[in-house]
Amino acid sequence: MALDEPLRMDSPTLAERDQQLKAEQGVSDVSPMRLRMEKFVKEQQKLIVQALQEVDGAKFRVDEWQRKEGGGGITCVLQDGNVFEKAGVGVSVVYGTLPKPAILKMRANHKNIADGDNIPDSLEFFAAGLSLIVHPKNPMAPTVHLNYRYFETANPDGSPGAWWFGGGCDLTPCYLFDEDAVQFHKAIKDVCDKHDKEYYPRFKKWCDDYFYNKHRGEGRGVGGIFFDDLDESVSDRENLFAFVQDALKSFLPTYIPIVNRRKDMPFTEKEKEWQQVRRARYVEFNLVHDRGTAFGLNTPGARVESILMSMPLTASWRYMYEPEPKSREARLVEVLKNPKDTSIERNDNPLRRVPPTHRHLLTTLHVLFPALVLPALDLLDRGLVARVVLAGADPEEGKKKQQQCHQQQRQCEGQHISANDDDGGDDDNRRRDCAAFYLVGSASAAAAIPGFTV
Template identity: 50%
Template sequence: MISKEQIAAGYREIQDEICAALEATDGQAKFEEEVWERDGGGGGRTRIIQNGNIFEKGGVNFSAVHGKLPHTMKKALNVEQEDFFATGVSIVIHPNHPLVPIIHMNIRYFEMPTNTGETPVHWFGGGIDLTPHYVVDEDARFFHQQIKDVCDHFSDEFYHRFKTWADDYFFIKHRDETRGIGGIFYDRLTANEEMNWEMIFEFSKVLGRSFIPTYTELVNRNRYKEFTPEQQQWQYQRRSRYTEFNLVYDAGTRFGLETNGRIESILMSLPPTAKWVYDYHAQPGSEEERTLSLLKKGINWV
C-alpha cells in the first residue's frame, strides 16, 4: 500500500506544477513562499500570488501535519483515536476581473494510526468548485464537463454522487443560495472491491492536475473583456458571500483553527476586498438577477 510519505510527496509535486502554470498564465506576478512548522508536528509551504495582471490574490498551499486531535475535532470526525496525520493541497484564486470566476480546489489525505499491526483509519477527500461573479452558461458547462471527464475515467458513479455532495456542501444556508455553480466534493473515500488505494490516490492526483487546463481556459476566455465599475461592485458583493461561507461553514477552516494550524495559511482563502451592501435587490431582468437565480442546488450543467 502507498505510504503517507508517498502521498505527501505527490501533493508537493502538484503544488509545484500548479504554481508554475499560474505564474505563466498571469504573466506578471510571482508566488511568494513561506515555509512554516506547526507546533505539535509537521508544517507546510504557503505560496501566495498577489497584484498580478489577472490574479488579485491567490494561494496554493501544501501541508503535511501530525500530532494529537483536540476533543472537538475527534467529535466532529466521529473518531476515537487522538494521533493523526493529514496532508493536502488547497487552492483559492481571486481574480481582479468580474468576468473571471473565483476557483477553489482541495485534495487531501487523512490518517489515524491504530494498534501495531492493524490497518490505520484513513481516507482521501477533496473537490473542486467554481464561483463565478456572473454565471455564463457556456463556461459552466465547460467546467462541469471537465470534472465529469475526470470522474468518469475512474467510476461512472463519481460525478453525480460528488456533484450532489458539492451542491449540499457549498451551500450558504442563511442566504438560501449556493456559493457558486458547484463542482464536486467528496470525503472519507476509501478502498473497496472496485477501487484500491493506489487508484484512489491516482484519482486525487488526476483531479489535482485537471485544475490548470480547466482554469486557464476560463481565465483566457474572459480576461480581456471590458467591464464596468458597476460590474466590479457586484464582484465585491459576491466576494462577501464567499467570505461568509468560508468563515461560517467551511470544514477546512474549522479543522485548521481547531488543530492549531497557521492562521495566515488558513485564511488565505479570503478575498482582498469585499462589500456588504445593506438589503440589496438586483434590478429585474439584469445579469445580476439572472446569476442569483442560478445559485441553486440541482442544476444539471452537463
C-alpha cells in the same frame, strides 16, 4: 546495593519514523501512502504556481513553515497581480495526536478508527493536502477553489489505522458564462467517469449541498464536485489515490483556458461593484459554514494566515442590495437559487429545434467562420439580442416597432443597430424607412467575438 532500573526510551513518533524513512529510502511507489501523498501535492503545487505566474506575469510569495507538533507546509500567495487580485496555493503536512473526544466523534463515520470496546486515550494522525483559491481582478473571470487531502491514523507500532481521502473543485462566477460552466463540469465528469460512473452525479450533488449558504438560500457558485471520507468502503486505497491524482492534474487544463478567455474582457464600475458583493457571499460561507476552516482554526498550532488564505482581498456588504430585474446579475442569482443542469448532455439546446434539412447550414457557417458562429449563437442563447425585425416590413409599422425597441433599449441598457448600417451611403432614404434592426444588450460588449462591437 540495588541495581539501577533499565532506561526506557520513548518510541519514535510517526513524524520521526517518516522522517527517518525518507532519509534512508526516499519516496517510491512502495512507500507508505502518507509519503506518496506528500510528494504528489508538493509536485503539483510547483506546477500550478508556475502556470498561474505565466498567466499573471507576477511572482508568488513563498513561505515555508513548520509545526512543533510535527510537519509543516508551504504557502504560496500572489496579491495585487496583473490578472489575479489574490491567488493562493498551499500545501500542509500535519502530524498530531487525536484526543479521545475527537476519536469518539470520528467513529460516527469511521468505525475502524478504534475498537468501540477499547477506545484509546489518544491516537497519532497524519493529514496532507493541497488547497487552492484564485480570485481574479476581472469580474468576468470566475473564482475557483480546489482542495485534495489524505488523512490517516497510526497504530501504536506505526502501521496505518483508519484512512480516507477527501477533496473537490468548484467554480464561483460573478457573471455567468454557460460555456465556462459546461467546460468546467465536463472536465470533472471525464475524470470521474474514468474511475467510476457513479462518482460524478454523487459528488456533484455533494458539492451542491455542501457549498450552500443556508442563511441566504443560495449556492456559493455553480458547483463542481466535493467528497469526503472515501475509504475502503468505496474502493481500495490505490484506486482512490489514482482518482485524486487525476482530479488534481485536471485543474490546469480546465481553468487556465477559462481565465484566459475572460481576463481581458471589458467591464464597468457597476460590474466591479457586483463582484465585491458576490465576494462577500463567498466570505460568509467560508467563515460561517465551511468545516475545513473551522477545523483548521481549532487545531492546536494552526497557522491562521494559511487557513485564511482563501479570503479575497476585497469584499463589500451593501444593505438590502438587490440586482436589477432581468439583468445579468439577476440571472446569476436565479441560477444560484435554482441550479440548472451544467452537464454537457443538456436536452434544452435550442439547436435541437432546427429542422434536420437546415442543420448542415450551421456546419457550413462554422467551417467558414469558426471564431464567430458559436460565440454568436451563445449571445442568442443568453438573450442578449432581444429582438430582430426583418427588412421588407411596412415603413409605418416599422417605425412603431422601432419606437417599441427604443423603449426596450432604455430598459435593458442596450443599443439599437440597423441591419443596413454598413450598406454604404447611397440609400439613405431606404435606411431611414427600413424596419430591420436589432436590439443588442450592453452585456454583449463583453462577448469574446472578434470584430463584434456595439
